[in-house]
Amino acid sequence: MRTLSPSALAALPPIGLEELVASSELLTRVDRKYALDRSAAELLLDLAPTGTRVLTIDDRRGFGYTTTYLDTPDLLTYQLAARRRRRRFKVRTRRYDTSGTGYLEVKTRDGSRTVKTRLDGDHLLEGRLDAEGAGFVRGALTAAGVSDRYVTELRPTLDIHYHRSTLQLADEGSRVTLDTGLRWEAADGTVLERPDLVVVETKSTGRACSVDRLLWSLGHRPGRISKYATGLAALDAALPANRWTRTLRDHF
Template identity: 50%
Template sequence: MTALVVDHLAPVSLDELNVEAALQTRVDRKYVLTAAEATDLVDALDPATRVLEIDGGRTFTYSSTYLDTPDLVTFHQAARRRRRRFKVRTRTYVDTGGTFLEVKTRAARGVTVKERCPATDVADDLDAEAAEFVDDRLAAARLAAPPSSALRPVLRSRYRRTTLLTPDARVTLDTALTWQLVPGHDDERGTADVGDLVVVETKAGTAPSSVDRLLWRSGHRPDRLSKYATGLAVLRPDLPDHPWRRLRRERLAA
């Protein structure tokens, strides 16, 4: 398992992070790096960069369950690069506790809007309160979306996350990413992982952050990666994978 060295960075508390960079409305840019490339990135960051620290820990396990319709509406929206699309998932903070139901929508100019509420992980249907939240958020976003009653768990992901706060962005570094089909979705491959690769995500305003520019100078460009759609395409070879085909062949093939 890849272990990123961030001991030299000053800590930032969760409360401080949320005050300074909650960024529920933002532009996300993802990069898939080798462990060595990720280490070089961390070493080159602005000296003022801080790392999220909770109870002495700096890297935390996340578990997400993604919901979709039987005909995979949200997957196909991503596969076809629809500008107006959505995603529904639950996210559990395994180490620190707490689960949230999250609705992510894509607004104008590639801006991601994330809204969430406390919830429990889903094994089958959403309960009445969760369903109402999803329907309300999708209606507020003015999306032509199916009712929440059509959504079922399809895929689970799990990874270890380190969160950095730079002077102009929130940056996450995810290691040990694994995908698992929810039982009931038959396929020859039930699980997959990205090995020692590191998924780096910058979360900033519409303008690229200093971290994005640092990555660009090193020859990296944003990768098309969705922890849901890419993972499902890896596990379901019958599904279209055009947006992520190059990434799969060049970085995820191993």
């Protein structure tokens, strides 16, 4: 798995997990995503705004993740995103590869706002959500005004493996994540890898953060990229993918 240059991250001061969570725990937020090549991402780190710190745990500045997305047999959550439905959702599990710990997560979308709720632990049992996990997903969807009638149909659809570094921006309460070494594996075993792609995501309370403005000054604009939807579209050309045409053309 290719990751960002250690020297690019080493120049930034560290921040611990507890302080990061306390200073910028954004569960309701506006996300902006950028698809960059490795050299552009490392230039971003070199020019990072004053006071930017990088999450550091046991001297590690990047961490492996495995995310499993759940969808219905007819790919309802993918279709909602592809057809730009205002109210849409994703259900996924995420595992920290180093510790083996993880959680179940529901992301709901209403316009430009993303709301994320999570439940600690592994709640997949033989390819199904266990009772606690299913109840949690139902509650999260109901709270967001989304029908929960498809919860029993959710199955693992796509695994995504990647390496993430997380930045905290000074005095903004904003985070930036950089995902590298991206590898997708579909339920049928088909694999797609993009080792030179870096997905940068800014997470703020609304207005553009300092890293957004820096990226804009370097000629990069937010793009339409969903690690789940774009990856699935790249693996299956029969899926409707007009929303991600430019990203697919430029990076896949």
